[in-house]
Amino acid sequence: MLVAPLRSGRDEREPPVRGARASKFLITVAVAGTVLLLVGLQIVADLQRFDGPLESLWRDYVGTPKSMSVPWAGFVLALVGLTARRRVIALGAAIGIDAIFAVLRVLDSRPFGAGNGPTIVLTGIVVVALLRWHGAERVNALRAAALGALLILATKVGDVWLHVSSAARPRVFDEYLALADHALGEPSWQMGRLLDVLGPEVYAVLHWVYIELPVAAIVVAVWQLRRVVPTGVWPTHYLVRTFLVLGLVGPLCYVIFPVVGPMFAYGVDGHGFAVGDYWPSVVPPIDASPGSLLFDGFTPRNCMPSMHTAWALAVFIHTRRDVDGSPAPLLLRWGGTFWLVATLSATLGFGYHYGVDLIAGAVLCMTVESALRAPELGWGAARVRVVGLGAGLFVALLASYRYLAMPMAQYPVLAGLLLLGAVTGFAALFYATWFGAGATSASTEPHTRAELA
Incomplete structure (x- = not known):
């Protein structure tokens, strides 16, 4: 007994x-x-x-x-x-x-x-x-x-x-990405010309948004964690977790897929290593024999994927709802939307990224967010499906940019539809999994005071 x-x-x-x-x-x-x-x-x-x-x-x-x-x-x-x-x-x-x-x-x-x-x-x-x-x-x-x-x-x-x-990585893959970017209509060249027309005021705003991305992240994070002290509990998931994991995973690709960006590889900032002075006034011709390009020893190879896109998209996602699942305030939602649009405009308009970089960054963000979101639910079929498909799509994108760049440039309409269709389909799956009417129910139960102590 x-x-x-x-x-x-x-x-x-x-x-x-x-x-x-x-x-x-x-x-x-x-x-x-x-x-x-x-x-x-x-x-x-x-x-x-x-x-x-x-x-x-x-x-x-x-x-x-x-x-x-x-x-x-x-x-x-x-x-x-x-x-x-x-x-x-x-x-x-x-x-x-x-x-x-x-x-x-x-x-x-x-x-x-x-x-x-x-x-x-x-x-x-x-x-x-x-x-x-x-x-x-x-x-x-x-x-x-x-x-x-x-x-x-x-x-x-x-x-x-x-x-x-x-x-x-002394050599870079910009020639491949410039070819692949034909499938998207050379968005960096188009946005660069548009910023020249819009003038220095718009440039200044976009530049501030681009360099102050941590400020936007902190605003959202502080809002998400505002109840920590009065309630004594922490939410199970918040923006800082996604930010830090993205910062750990994304930059590893810089040494796997080294790219410097249009303003360096195709512009006057190439320090004598550029293919020519093309960006943003002239779209470079299709190179039938692309290869890796020897570049200087100090320009970062930090284009693929676009981490600014990944982080800005994470800010956007976390401004849709509060950590308890309730709708976020209208001002915060509009702020997240503005920051995402402005960041995408800056990454392209300043010549820092090709359009295909942005697609890879968006896929990476949604994949990492899916791996971290609602940790209390464990690794069920829904999470495994979206993370597995996201990881596979990310690898497929990088492989296609490197080994299918010429066909993508030769058949831009078909390649563009496939690229946009793939990322749109994955975004729809991400939304359905975490935000849709039949979404996986994320628990709003935070850690208790006893668990933290």
Whole structure:
């Protein structure tokens, strides 16, 4: 009579203990892996004689930060884990420290910059949370700070990876993509001419949208995580997760499929390696014998896929509904739509990407989002279907760009219909799986306070 209750009690207590140990182990591995990655990339940067992630991070603390918006974006994301009073204190401290650094730079006749304050205070939040806070307030603060820090560190790693892509792949595949782009009507050339007509005002707006994509992401992420402190719970899925995984997966393709973009391979910015001065005024003729093109050693090979398209589409998707499944506010939905349209216009109009890059980026985004969305549902048939088809379509797109570029240029109408039909069909499947009337029901049950503690 006594054995059964004891066994039952032990079984009830063991899973949380094991879960806590596993969680701590995973956190330890993640932190150690991040440190090793940063150190390894710094060594690579030193050998190649460019700025590494640790150098860039050091400047965020005591020098002139490379980016003013990224440290502030990461810091604002970290604030979602603090109470209102602590947010005010942290924000005031960050502004004050930034102002002091700005004044010192002006007095020393150095370039204006900002970002030291949020970086320093973000680090302070982590230290104070570890030493002074307990329970849910510590977990919330550390989890939000980790997200903010990951956003900042991801940009450091990304900068180094761009250098690695140019050093590792001296030859690029732009001639293949220029041929494949005939199937879409050379959208980069068309949009480049349109921006010339629209003038500098439109160019300035699109340029700001293009470079400040992290700002849009933070606005959406803060909105999604706004209930973390008052409710003590976290949603199971939100934009930052998709952003970080896209940033991990997408850039791997840069060394698999190296491309520099129209303004470099076909324009005056090619530093003597360009095919000719074509972009955006003249569409290059069809080359019957395309090949890899030797290019300079410093222009990033970061076109395929278009990560700006992938990230902007992720912003758009996450501005459709709240994390509990309810419709998002109208202003947020319009903002997500504007950011997507403006980003696509900029990537093409500035000559940074071919049209086929954008299609690959969109497919990658929907595939990664499907893999991450509603994790509480597990890997059922619906998720396996959409992720499997997305991964297969992505590989097929890259293979067709590389090995079927000439037929795509020779039969542009057929190839264009196949390309647009494939991505449209996949988008319809994505929508039906996660948003349609018969969509897979995503649970709105967030993590409890006990699970987080």
